[in-house]
Structures are given as structure tokens and as C-alpha cells.
Amino acid sequence: xxxxxxxxxxxxxxxxxxxxxxxxxxxxxxxxxxxxxxxxxxxxxxxxxxxxxxxxxxxxxxxxxxxxxxxxxxxxxxxxxxxxxxxxxxxxxxxxxxxxxxxxxxxxxxxxxxxxxxxxxxxxxxxxxxxxxxxxxxxxxxxxxxxxxxxxxxxxxxxxxxxxxxxxxxxxxxxxxxxxxxxxxxxxxxxxxxxxxxxxxxxxxxxxxxxxxxxxxxxxxxxxxxxxxxxxxxxxxxxxxxxxxxxxxxxxxxxxxxxxxxxxxxxxxxxxxxxxxxxxxxxxxxxxxxxxxxxxxxxxxxxxxxxxxxxxxxxxxxxxxxxxxxxxxxxxxxxxxxxxxxx
Amino acid sequence: xxxxxxxxxxxxxxxxxxxxxxxxxxxxxxxxxxxxxxxxxxxxxxxxxxxxxxxxxxxxxxxxxxxxxxxxxxxxxxxxxxxxxxxxxxxxxxxxxxxxxxxxxxxxxxxxxxxxxxxxxxxxxxxxxxxxxxxxxxxxxxxxxxxxxxxxxxxxxxxxxxxxxxxxxxxxxxxxxxxxxxxxxxxxxxxxxxxxxxxxxxxxxxxxxxxxxxxxxxxxxxxxxxxxxxxxxxxxxxxxxxxxxxxxxxxxxxxxxxxxxxxxxxxxxxxxxxxxxxxxxxxxxxxxxxxxxxxxxxxxxxxxxxxxxxxxxxxxxxxxxxxxxxxxxxxxxxxxxxxxxxxxxxxxxxxxxxxxxxxxxxxxxxxxxxxxxxxxxxxxxxxxxxxxxxxxxxxxxxxxxxxxxxx
Numbered sequence: 001x002x003x004x005x006x007x008x009x010x011x012x013x014x015x016x017x018x019x020x021x022x023x024x025x026x027x028x029x030x031x032x033x034x035x036x037x038x039x040x041x042x043x044x045x046x047x048x049x050x051x052x053x054x055x056x057x058x059x060x061x062x063x064x065x066x067x068x069x070x071x072x073x074x075x076x077x078x079x080x081x082x083x084x085x086x087x088x089x090x091x092x093x094x095x096x097x098x099x100x101x102x103x104x105x106x107x108x109x110x111x112x113x114x115x116x117x118x119x120x121x122x123x124x125x126x127x128x129x130x131x132x133x134x135x136x137x138x139x140x141x142x143x144x145x146x147x148x149x150x151x152x153x154x155x156x157x158x159x160x161x162x163x164x165x166x167x168x169x170x171x172x173x174x175x176x177x178x179x180x181x182x183x184x185x186x187x188x189x190x191x192x193x194x195x196x197x198x199x200x201x202x203x204x205x206x207x208x209x210x211x212x213x214x215x216x217x218x219x220x221x222x223x224x225x226x227x228x229x230x231x232x233x234x235x236x237x238x239x240x241x242x243x244x245x246x247x248x249x250x251x252x253x254x255x256x257x258x259x260x261x262x263x264x265x266x267x268x269x270x271x272x273x274x275x276x277x278x279x280x281x282x283x284x285x286x287x288x289x290x291x292x293x294x295x296x297x298x299x300x301x302x303x304x305x306x307x308x309x310x311x312x313x314x315x316x317x318x319x320x321x322x323x324x325x326x327x328x329x330x331x332x333x334x335x336x337x338x339x340x341x342x343x
Numbered sequence: 344x345x346x347x348x349x350x351x352x353x354x355x356x357x358x359x360x361x362x363x364x365x366x367x368x369x370x371x372x373x374x375x376x377x378x379x380x381x382x383x384x385x386x387x388x389x390x391x392x393x394x395x396x397x398x399x400x401x402x403x404x405x406x407x408x409x410x411x412x413x414x415x416x417x418x419x420x421x422x423x424x425x426x427x428x429x430x431x432x433x434x435x436x437x438x439x440x441x442x443x444x445x446x447x448x449x450x451x452x453x454x455x456x457x458x459x460x461x462x463x464x465x466x467x468x469x470x471x472x473x474x475x476x477x478x479x480x481x482x483x484x485x486x487x488x489x490x491x492x493x494x495x496x497x498x499x500x501x502x503x504x505x506x507x508x509x510x511x512x513x514x515x516x517x518x519x520x521x522x523x524x525x526x527x528x529x530x531x532x533x534x535x536x537x538x539x540x541x542x543x544x545x546x547x548x549x550x551x552x553x554x555x556x557x558x559x560x561x562x563x564x565x566x567x568x569x570x571x572x573x574x575x576x577x578x579x580x581x582x583x584x585x586x587x588x589x590x591x592x593x594x595x596x597x598x599x600x601x602x603x604x605x606x607x608x609x610x611x612x613x614x615x616x617x618x619x620x621x622x623x624x625x626x627x628x629x630x631x632x633x634x635x636x637x638x639x640x641x642x643x644x645x646x647x648x649x650x651x652x653x654x655x656x657x658x659x660x661x662x663x664x665x666x667x668x669x670x671x672x673x674x675x676x677x678x679x680x681x682x683x684x685x686x687x688x689x690x691x692x693x694x695x696x697x698x699x700x701x702x703x704x705x706x707x708x709x710x711x712x713x714x715x716x717x718x719x720x721x722x723x724x725x726x727x728x729x730x731x732x733x734x735x736x737x738x739x740x741x742x743x744x745x746x747x748x749x750x
Binding site: 076086087091113117155156178 | 371399444481482483486487488493494498503504505506507508509510511514515516534535538539541542545578630680696699701702706707708
């Protein structure tokens with residue numbers, strides 16, 4: 001969809017290890033520097049720099065009016081962002097944790113997602129809602145939800161989630177540049193993941209809505225996103241011992257959904273497993289499996305399988321390793337893809 | 344006898360000067376006294392202030408009230424003819440609706456609820472455009488930026504934080520803009536009301552919150568809605584002034600709102616205004632008010648009708664004669680006739696517009712679904728099946744609303 005351009009750097013520093021958190025912070029900083037309409041608001045985003053430090057330094061550089069500590073009220077934050085966007089600003093809202101975004105659902109669903117539609121295009125709302133999501137960080141209750149299915153089920157929202165340091169920058173820039181609202185889901189447990197990355201020469205900002213093939217393979221496709229991408233890559237490496245050559249597709253954008261890239265992969269491999277942390281029943285995997293089956297039925301050698309979180313409220317941290325899809329569970333699913341029948 | 348240390352009161356360090364002090368974090372904040380509303384609703388008509396009221400303003404208010412009353416009657420009639428899906432009438436509340444529109448300058452913004460189409464019309468919006476939502480046509484029949492009227496808001500009080508955000512953004516840009524947000528008594532119980540007032544006060548946003556307390560939230564009376572002394576008193580908790588006004592006294596509402604707008608304009612921050620009024624009609628045409636209130640109340644309020652109160656004043660001051668009254672009535676009648684005529688024409692909706700403004704660019708799935716609908720439409724044209732409903736101007740739930748009290 002929308003593509004943003006990045007400023008040409010003066011002298012590009014050589015790539016060096018950077019975390020996803022640093023890339024996100026850099027994306028916010030660059031967006032604010034380029035466009036005075038970009039405003040960041042949320043709980044603790046100012047002086048503290050956010051509980052995950054993603055907004056660290058922004059208030060100092062751009063002032064409290066551009067990076068604002070709000071009262072503690074998520075519906076109020078997002079509702080105020082709606083009014084700010086109505087007046088031509090480009091708000092970037094931080095929801096402190098996945099489950100703390102729920103009070104803002106009415107604003108998100110009844111107004112943010114629909115304003116363009118209900119005004120027949122007269123009043124688009126270029127709002128980015130950043131939501132740290134997912135488990136695996138030992139967070140106590142209400143700090144580890146995978147809430148993407150709620151957002152996916154709401155027409156008018158784009159739903160985006162990075163899995164790499166480079167994408168964290170590129171996708172967040174694209175989200176902020178988009179004239180439509182974006183729910184930008186940040187995998188908490190990847191905040192401190194590192195990759196060689198040059199913040200002075202950021203990669204081209206990707207258009208939203210394009211999946212990326214992270215690993216080429218021929219025997220089956222793992223369709224995944226966000227925090228489960230590294231899990232799938234690890235599983236794919238382990239699978240070589242079994243003689244399976246797995247392809248890994250990182251969706252990056254759940255809405256819009258890149259049927260083209262996903263189906264091109266599945267048509268080639270003939271087998272697919274969808275992997276995510278969110279609960280399976282009513283979760284994103286059901287929609288993805290259905291789309292793949294509808295489009296690739298005659299190329300499929302086996303039913304599309306899902307590896308998802310159990311259908312339980314998010315468990316206590318001492319038990320979360322049993323809930324989250326891990327390498328073994330992914331490999332077990334791959335083993336069930338009717339290999340004997342095919343040979 | 345030796346004095347036992349165990350019986351001696353243990354003295355604190357520096358005990359001679361010891362005085363209890365407040366907790367370290369405590370500091371005095373706003374003095375609540377100036378924020379408190381007056382004990383009785385502010386009035387102009389029937390008081391000494393009436394003589395000083397500007398005759399031109401009074402006559403403008405009168406003409407607008409009469410037009411507003413006629414507009415409400417016409418819109419209600421249109422529901423009975425199946426030309427409007429639903430109409431939440433503001434009959435009895437015209438003074439509030441009209442005054443809200445008149446205190447706005449060109450650059451100011453209005454944030455209406457679903458009951459406030461009259462305020463939008465009084466601001467100059469074409470009534471047909473104001474009524475598209477209630478007709479079952481597209482949700483917003485106008486460009487909000489062109490009129491500086493936000494879309495009519497159906498979920499209660501959710502438009503209030505929008506008003507705060509817009510006013511805040513305007514102030515950050517250095518623009519002289521005030522947002523006026525309308526809400527009912529029931530809406531004051533919603534979380535968004537609380538959050539909006541809190542944000543507005545903390546940010547000193549140039550916004551005015553205007554509560555039309557019409558006595559009922561559908562069927563629930565104010566006594567079951569709040570235990571506050573008045574709705575205006577709620578302002579004090581947020582650190583903004585609360586003002587109480589007789590909502591059927593048009594010049595009084597105009598004056599109180601004007602003062603609140605001026606306060607916002609001059610950097611004084613937000614104000615909460617409560618107008619005490621009465622909803623003379625049922626919640627909507629789909630509601631039956633006889634189930635929850637008696638005729639005596641309605642009759643008492645009929646004696647306190649906003650048009651009646653203003654007419655008495657104008658007549659007493661010799662500002663209104665029969666000729667003028669007739670001219671105003673004829674103007675309102677002509678407006679109603681034009682509205683009736685235009686609403687009787689079937690609107691033409693293009694079903695393909697369903698996919699037009701979901702996103703700036705259509706997603707792949709929306710392109711597929713648009714193709715599906717297009718094929719269905721073409722097939723129905725070929726078979727001569729008009730596809731009932733595709734161009735229907737009629738109410739989705741019929742003129743009487745069998746589904747109950749939809750907001």
C-alpha cells in the first residue's frame with residue numbers, strides 16, 4: 001500500500017549489531033524529524049522513554065508537545081489521537097501492553113477503523129497504534145497476550161508485525177506514512193534480538209502488505225509472523241536432519257494479507273503449516289489455512305495444519321513454555337504432513 | 344520512687360517544635376470554589392437581565408427556534424412515511440441546539456451526537472445531508488472539514504475525546520479554534536466522558552463540553568444515572584468550571600455557552616456546561632415514552648417551552664407582532680416543504696461504493712469481493728431482477744422499528 005521514502009544519509013556508518021528496540025526508536029525519531037505532523041503520545045513515553053524505552057530521547061529532542069505523557073486512559077489516548085488526526089496531525093500512539101489496549105477497543109473499532117468509510121473518504125485517519133504483544137518474556141498476567149485476531153477481524157485497520165530488526169524500521173516508517181490506521185504489533189520477546197544493521201543507511205521502506213520469504217525450501221511452507229518467525233527458522237534448520245527442506249514465509253502484514261506470496265510458496269511445496277502464538281480457535285491460523293486451502297487445493301498434498309497457542313487464557317509465566325509453539329511442536333506438525341502418502 | 348522509663352512517653356526528635364504535617368507528596372491544588380456551579384440554573388428570560396438582552400439576538404434565536412421546532416416535526420413525520428429509518432427528536436431542546444450553533448465561529452468545530460442534527464442544520468448544514476445517516480443512506484452525508492462538523496456520533500460520548508484531540512491539535516498549531524462537544528445526560532456515565540474531561544483539563548484544551556440534560560437516557564431517569572449534585576458539578580473533579588443553565592431559556596444558553604467559548608479561546612481551558620431541559624418526544628420514533636413517564640411531567644414542561652418563554656419576552660418588549668410571527672412561521676413552513684419534497688426523492692446508492700473507502704487502496708480480498716458483487720449485479724440486471732434493496736431508500740428496519748429502541 002503506502003510507500004514512504006527515507007532521507008538520504010550523509011555518510012553511512014558500516015552495519016553493526018542493533019536491537020529491534022533501537023530500530024523502532026530510530027524509525028520514530030526519523031519520522032518525527034521529517035514530518036512535524038508526527039506526534040507520539042502514550043503512557044510514560046516522555047520522561048521515561050516508555051516501559052520498553054522505544055520512545056527514549058524523543059521528548060528531549062522534540063519537546064513534550066511532540067512526545068506527550070498522557071493521563072492513564074487508553075480510550076482517551078486513542079480518542080484524542082482521532083481528534084488530532086482530524087486536524088491534520090499524524091499521531092503515533094503507544095499502548096503500553098497488549099492487554100492494556102483493550103479499553104481503547106471501542107475507539108479503535110467504532111471510530112479509527114471506520115472514519116474513512118463513514119465519511120466516504122473525506123476524513124481518513126493516519127494513526128499508528130503501537131502495541132507490544134506476545135509472550136515469552138516472563139510477564140505476569142495481562143502482559144503477554146497475542147491480540148492480533150481482534151484487530152484482523154475489524155475492517156479498516158491494517159495489522160502489521162515485524163520479525164527482523166530491518167523490518168522493525170521499515171515497516172514502522174511505512175505504518176506512520178500510511179494514510180490509513182495501522183495497528184503495529186511489536187513482538188516483545190524480539191525487542192532485544194540483534195542483527196547487523198546500519199541505522200544511518202536504513203533499508204528501503206517496504207510497502208505494507210508484502211510477505212517475505214525468509215528461507216527458501218522445497219518440501220513444505222511454514223507460514224508465520226512476528227515472534228514465531230525465529231522459531232520457524234530454527235525448526236527449518238533442525239528439519240534438515242530429517243531430510244525436510246522447509247520454506248519460511250514471514251507474513252509481516254496480516255492485513256492486507258499477501259495471498260500472492262503465500263500461495264506461490266504453497267503451490268511449489270504442496271504442504272503448509274501455519275505457526276503463531278495466538279490461540280488457535282478463532283485465531284489467525286484458521287483464516288490463513290482457509291485462504292490457502294481455497295486457493296491451492298489442487299496443489300496441496302496434505303491438509304494445512306496449524307500450530308498455535310492453546311485455547312486458554314495466557315498462562316502464568318512459569319508455564320508459558322508449554323503454551324508457546326516451540327521448535328518441537330512445529331516439527332511434529334511437519335511430520336504429520338502425510339509424507340508417506342506422497343512417496 | 345524512680346521514674347520508670349517504660350511509662351515515659353517517647354518523645355520524637357525535636358519534640359518541642361513538633362507539629363503534625365501533611366504527607367510529603369501532598370500539596371494544595373486548585374481552589375474548588377470558583378469551579379462550582381451556581382445553585383440554580385442561570386436564566387435570562389423572566390429576570391432583570393432580560394431587559395438588557397440584545398433585541399437582534401433575541402429575534403434571531405426566535406426565528407431559529409421556530410424553524411428548529413418545525414424541522415423536528417417534519418423529520419418525525421418522515422419516519423412515519425418510511426423516509427427516515429429512525430429519528431431521535433430534539434423537540435423541547437431547540438434552545439440548546441440553536442444556541443450551540445450560534446456561538447460557533449466559522450473556524451470552530453461542532454461535535455454532535457445522533458440527537459443533534461438540528462444543531463448541525465442551524466450551523467448551516469443542508470438538512471438532507473444532515474439526515475443521511477438516519478435515512479439509512481451513507482453514514483455521513485457531508486464533508487466534516489467543509490462544515491467543521493464532525494460526523495454524527497452514535498456510540499455514546501465517544502466523540503468527546505475527539506473534540507479534545509482536535510482542540511489540542513489546533514492549539515499546538517497556534518490556530519484560534521474552539522471545539523464544542525455535545526452529549527446527553529446518559530452519556531455522562533460513560534468512561535469516554537470522564538477521560539475526555541480529564542484530558543481536556545490536563546491539556547487546557549480549548550474545548551467546551553455541553554451536556555443537554557433532557558431527563559432521560561431512553562427510559563432511565565437522571566436519578567438512576569448519577570448521584571452527583573448536578574451534572575455540572577462533575578466539572579469540579581477535573582479542575583474545570585461547571586456551569587448550570589436553564590436549557591429552555593435560549594438567551595441564557597447562548598450567554599453561558601458564549602462565555603465558555605470565550606474562556607476557551609483566551610487560553611482559559613475547558614468548561615462543562617449543563618443545560619437543564621426536557622425531551623418532549625420519545626427517545627426515537629421506535630420508543631414508547633408512556634412506559635416510563637407520566638403526562639403530568641410532560642405538561643409541566645410544556646409550560647416551560649423554549650419558544651413560549653421567548654415569545655412572551657419578545658411580545659412584552661414589543662419586539663414581536665403577529666406579522667413578524669407569521670413571517671417566521673411561513674419561513675419555517677417553506678423549509679419543511681422543501682425538506683419533505685427532497686426527502687421524497689429516492690436516493691440512488693451505488694452498491695459498488697461498499698468497497699470504495701474501506702482503505703485508501705483496496706486490498707486483494709476487497710477486489711475479489713467487489714468482483715463478486717459486480718457479477719451478482721450484472722446477473723440480476725440480465726434476468727430483470729431489480730435486486731430488491733439495492734437501491735431502496737427505505738428504512739432497513741421499517742418505519743416503525745420492530746427491533747426496539749435502537750440508538
